[in-house]
Amino acid sequence: MTADTGRKYRAYPTRGQDQVLTGWGHTVRALWNVALEQRVYLWEQRRYTLRSAEQCKQLTAARKELDWIGELPAQTGQQILRTLDRAYDNFWNPGHPAGYPARKKRGNRLSIPFPGQWVEVRKLNREWAEVRLPKLGWLRFRLSRALGGTIRNATVSRDGNGWHISFGVHAERKPDAPNGKPACGVDFGVAASAFVSTETTPRLMRPTLTAHEKRRLKALEQRKARQVTYAKKYNGGKYGTRLRKTIAAIGRLRTRQANRRHDFTHKLTTDLAKNHGLIGIEDLRVKNMTKCAKGTAEKPGKNVRQKAGLNRSILDNTPGERRRQLEYKARMYGSVLVSVPPFHTSQTCAACGQVDPESRKGCGRLFACTRCGHEDDADHNASVEIEARARRTGGSDINSTRSIPRVRVPATGRRRMREASKPAHAS
Known part of the structure; x- marks a missing residue:
């Protein structure tokens, strides 16, 4: 069961949550760059293809030794490595327009992914809801529209206007029949x-x-x-x-x-x-x-x-x-x-x-x-x-x-x- 539609909402973290999410966003960027550099080095030096299954084991060891990685939820780190796998698969696919995976600069948008099984949403009223994220607690967001399906993943991101949370939802929507219009x-x-x-x-x-x-x-x-x-x-x-x-x-x-x-x-x-x-x-x-x-x-x-x-x-x-x-x-x-x-x-x-x-x-x-x-x-x-x-x-x-x-x-x-x-x- 995969996500077939998306929902994006404006999030309103507290001051403490804002600081935690900002730190996590920079950790996600650094982890992506380190994992990508490791793969590039092993391929150039040994012609060895490294995948997320092996890097996840190394991530577990790194979490015990490095505090800045240990503060990041383990599920988020694993999700980043799996996303890097998908980026390489798209690059190797001749029918896909994606280029080679690029390193993320400091000025890039902050983004923290979470798997759907570790996310819980509860509705407060007609206009507000909360989502529980690992090691962060309940994050308040504006319920501008119904979710309309089963949550498969969630991503917290920040742009110039503030924080947002996006859900990948399995809505079971099938393509419509030909509408017969001009x-x-x-x-x-x-x-x-x-x-x-x-x-x-x-x-x-x-x-x-x-x-x-x-x-x-x-x-x-x-x-x-x-x-x-x-x-x-x-x-x-x-x-x-x-x-x-x-x-x-x-x-x-x-x-x-x-x-x-x-x-x-x-x-x-x-x-x-x-x-x-x-x-x-x-x-x-x-x-x-x-x-x-x-x-x-x-x-x-x-x-x-x-x-x-x-x-x-x-x-x-x-x-x-x-x-x-x-x-x-x-x-x-x-x-x-x-x-x-x-x-x-x-x-x-x-x-x-x-x-x-x-x-x-x-x-x-x-x-x-x-x-x-x-x-x-x-x-x-x-x-x-x-x-x-x-x-x-x-x-x-x-x-x-x-x-x-x-x-x-x-x-x-x-x-x-x-x-x-x-x-x-x-x-």
């Missing part, structure tokens, strides 16, 4: 966060930071740079109280920005999965799209600052996270997600299928086909083209009010499509 294509962009082919206006994400918050964030970043320079020059690199307060203030703003971004993303993906039977999106390579244009000393890049601003705008819209959420929400609500090649979706006429860069001069908002004269918003035209490709790829049996274009340019390569001769305008 198909759609979605074009994710920067100017228009999302344009759905069945709608006439784009869905825009409000700025994740207000103008005042942007000015405050810039001032805090500048203050942090000055304080770090002072600490390195006069304090031996040790962070003082003022510098830590500055870092905490930056973390609160960044967390607020991330929460607003996640709120829009969840609302968008849930609405798409519930109200459509087929969802077509572009198979984007976000890492390639957001590569740095700095270049090298011999061959410096061009328009580096402009490219950096574009990269921030792309990442602020989180196209990868939207796709990840659509993948599991589509199964949950009985819809189908189809990713299509992104080549020339913004240059293809959704009415006649003509591919011509001149149809969208200067990458503006207007699309005007040089063949049939079809005019539309460029992002909406791209979303209609994405829907047509998705229907041909994996959802031709989905009912839709839009017909597939009759004339298509064969996708025989990007260069050939660009060099294709342009037919004369119809008289």
Whole structure:
């Protein structure tokens, strides 16, 4: 019985519990780094693969000799080693996108995992509940929604806004049957966060930071740079109280920005999965799209600052996270997600299928086909083209009010499509 859904709540530890959890969080980070370093050393020196079963025995001995490890619950330490096993398994799996397990820096989010069998939850009233954790006692949290299943694991974490507790829950929810609703294509962009082919206006994400918050964030970043320079020059690199307060203030703003971004993303993906039977999106390579244009000393890049601003705008819209959420929400609500090649979706006429860069001069908002004269918003035209490709790829049996274009340019390569001769305008 594994966890098939998650629940996250705001936790409110006492001052003593806050200090204990902070210490445990740093111990978890150090234990992860030591265990990873041990595995790397044994593989490089002896070609020996170390796993959690053997490291757990060594952890038991270390708990008796090292007080900072002994203060951490034994179940948490074992859970960390098992998580490291899973990280290696994902890295070795060619079908998994995970990279090599990375070391955790001090600035990483504090996180303490617990197995589900050592966790007990009791409800206090309609709004509050408590969870009993090993060696910590009862931790109070805000019961914003019901658990809805059997707890399989729990994780206590801290971000810029405070402490949270997350539960992995086995809710026994099975994928819904096909909902039979209309198909759609979605074009994710920067100017228009999302344009759905069945709608006439784009869905825009409000700025994740207000103008005042942007000015405050810039001032805090500048203050942090000055304080770090002072600490390195006069304090031996040790962070003082003022510098830590500055870092905490930056973390609160960044967390607020991330929460607003996640709120829009969840609302968008849930609405798409519930109200459509087929969802077509572009198979984007976000890492390639957001590569740095700095270049090298011999061959410096061009328009580096402009490219950096574009990269921030792309990442602020989180196209990868939207796709990840659509993948599991589509199964949950009985819809189908189809990713299509992104080549020339913004240059293809959704009415006649003509591919011509001149149809969208200067990458503006207007699309005007040089063949049939079809005019539309460029992002909406791209979303209609994405829907047509998705229907041909994996959802031709989905009912839709839009017909597939009759004339298509064969996708025989990007260069050939660009060099294709342009037919004369119809008289």
